[in-house]
Amino acid sequence: MRRNDNSRRRRQDNLFFFPQLDERLVEKGVQALKNKQYVQARDLFEQLHELDADHPQAAYGLSICYVELGEYERAEALTEDMLKRDVGDYFDVLRLHITVLIQKRRYKKVIEMIEAVLEEGDVPPDLEVTFQQLAEFSKVRMEEKTTSEVIQDEGHAPHIGREPRDNIDLSGLSSIDPEQQWLTIQKLQHSLSPEDYPQLEDFLTSDEGDPFIKSIVLKTIKDSGFNGIIRVKKFGDTYELTPEIDILFYEGFSDEVKVKIKEVLASDNPTLCDLAEQIWQHFIVAVYPKPLEPDNTDVWAAACSLYTYQINGIETNQDALIQLLNVFERDVQNAVGLIKRVEESASGKKL
Template identity: 35%
Template sequence: MNEEQKNNKEKVVLFPGVVEKLVTKGMDALKGKNFSDAHSYFDQSLQIEPDHPQARFGLALSLIEQSRLEEAKEITEKMLKEDIGNYFDILQVHISLLVQLGQYNEVVVMLEGIMEEEKLPANLAESLYHLLHFSRQMVDGETKIEMDDEAKKPPNELLHMLNYGSPDKQWLAIQMLGKMPTHVFVDSIKEFLLNDENDPVLKSIILQLLKEKNVEEQMEVHKFGKKYKVNILNLEDVFHEKFGKNTLELVANKLESQNPSLYEAASQVWWHYLFALYPISPEPLNPSIWAAALHKTAVQLFGLEDDVLEIASEYNVDFDEMLSCADTIIKIEQEAFKS
């Protein structure tokens, strides 16, 4: 590259708001569980604006979802040192990463130092005190914790977090329990699965972890007012369900080329819904009705004014059935993702 080309390159002016648009796309991809796409959007954002707080934080979150915990930890650690972004939000994620990586000494040293120097926000204090107490227990009894002892139980503090904590604490407890021997994990989550008040999405996460661990026994689950037994080995990965894909194909035929943003919204809502419902199947098992309901729901979320009667006609489904399914999607979306 000659000097003139270099000068011209330096004079390139980016379209206004391009970084924010990339970050928004990254956050949408995260919500839609498209973690590779999210990683790409955040990475592009940081190439333009290396210190963008939300892009850095989003990149860390996308790495976590891809099980690249060490890389995520490096990002959050650097953000804390450079004071980029919301300190306490980043601290909570960083501590969570240290716990998941089993670096309990670092948790103890870091939290003890922070608690000596400054007052923690009320909404984080309890959670961080729990983690400090848990990490101290892990440091004090690390050798015992690694033993595959049939009588072994996790610390009571961790079980308390799982069964009585807020959803974010419960998620953290599930991640930590998931790193313990399978029989400990199975015994610890049974009560959680049976409590109908607990977050249905967290129950779905537990069921997928059980499947990954090849658990052979049946588990009893209470979700959306119904109690049923689940054969873990027979569970299908929710993100590869034929029914889910068939439904989205119908929506794609109507929206993907005509209105890509609307189709993307419908796709995200659909996988959110299926994951919350997992492993229950939507009723009725008619892809056309659910495709119409998704179309209607996406239009509603975008605040558009499409003719709902016409939507039902396009998919050749009963209008009232379409409305009923759309209402169910919205209801479960609000209930499952309110925290």
Template identity: 35%
Template sequence: MDKEKDERKIVYFPNVAGKLVEKGMAALKAKEITKAHEHFSQLLEIEPEHPQGHFGMVLSLVEMGNLSEASERCETMMQQGIGDYYDIFQVYISILVQLGKYQKVVTMIEAVLQENQLPSNIAESLYQLLHFSRQMTSYDLDSEADYDAGHEEDVDKLIDYLESDKTEKQWLAIQKLSTVDEQKSLPVYLTYLNATNKDPLLKSLVLQVLREKELDQEVVVHKFGREIKVNPATLQDIFLQDFSLSVKSKLSDVVEQGNPALFEMCMQIWWHYLFAITPFEAEPSNSSVWAAAVHKVASEMNGEDVTNEDLRMFYEVKPSEFEVAANRIMNIENQPFYRPFE
């Protein structure tokens, strides 16, 4: 009897959980997804509540294309308080977008933004997903949302969508192709970036996908009649750049305390503009000029009274400088598909 008990007793080596986390993350980075899944599964057998084990399992499921299961696991983690809530939330929202559940994305992001408890960099990055998802809820994609990215004919259909005149279909294709084998999706993405007649905001989405996939090679991007070569793996998050945060800081000093709603609109406009022009940078590189320009545009769109003289005094820049920048912002806001405040 004692022998049977001894046989059933499992003794693990010290720090086995930490080693499994390391192995799992290394396997994910090396695109050895099956191995990663095995490591995280083993970890959860040992420690069923291990936060990194659950998070790693979600990431491996996403890479395997099991988005529904990954989505369910995220929901469970948030409900049970396993891991960092906002890290899981970001991954969960990304999964919902890939699944085409745009109304749920809108509902969840609006709810957490209203709580005003998000770290600023996370809140800022969510504005773009909120904007895109709001746009998508006005377009009926139910019949297209069930594509299986593993089927050859469905991959071909998504590639055809990139040539569609409807930017909504292009957006869907970009999201769905992100779950396809890179040998199939990468050439399509690179062609899209190099095209001269594609939506600049959707090209930013493609760059975001390639950055998340850590594509370490030079790609050619055409935007606004200009060409630039960039390496997606080295691109910095536009929401965390010193310059973009400096503009935010100046707007906060002038607008936030007196008019929080206007400040939120300012930030949406600013992140929207940066996202549209990436990988190019805002020029001139004067944060006061851009803060004044954003303030001007947001005020006009919100029906607020602010004069050029007011802005000159607030930000200590000439109207001739910030009016040029404001016109550039309005050119982006007037893009036919992406209008965040309709």
């Protein structure tokens, strides 16, 4: 439910005797967050939240403070309320809410929420891939849980990580444990500061970093407003990017490929078509910013369709597919080879 005129009038009444109080509280709260002074920031945002429960910055800032201070019960309740009442940016709040659920190891609820959101559609492409991976990650974690973890899943957050921290342990990005990777990313997405950039570039230019995780870090850096040049190494090559102006994940081109995949597969095998689209979406995030050669949407649609057939053990008439899209077999085989290489090295295949 969106804010109405009555809530706006109530807010004006609350602040009538204190002009611009809300602006001052937001400014001080945001600055405290940037300085990682989470207790001070929490107190400031709580003041504003008491005056106006519908103030998006107050509610979102307060939620972040709760997470950083390990107050997961309060963070879950507040973000859930924000989602129900449509306070703040929906996907930002949803991502934070899922972060809290993962911290509490409530994997079943994570899966249910993500599946419902993806079914509704209209999810930004980069978030769609992230949500899909988090859902897969949660499914694996549910299968691995011990009896003690089942107890935690009923609403009790693990003790580890509940103490306030001064900075983010970025070593989690290089962890072989997918849970540590994802939790580090979730923290970065709402707590990234300029002092973290050098460490992040060290991770991005390392030889061992997961290509999919590197791309999510790039997106996080772009969202943080970084306006410089940053380097990333993938598949043996190093690229320089300007996140502020560069278009991520082949936007536009990738959409055209998805349209062509539907033209090839949707009518004969809708299930396979959905899988091919998921593979393509994961691939373009993991492979970015490596140039896609040739720059031909038909080639990549044919390659992704053919790869999807192959990994599912389904025979298909490759020549007919190539003829249908009017592409060269050599180009398609090279593209299939790259998709296979990327998919086997990226995080989606390690969960």
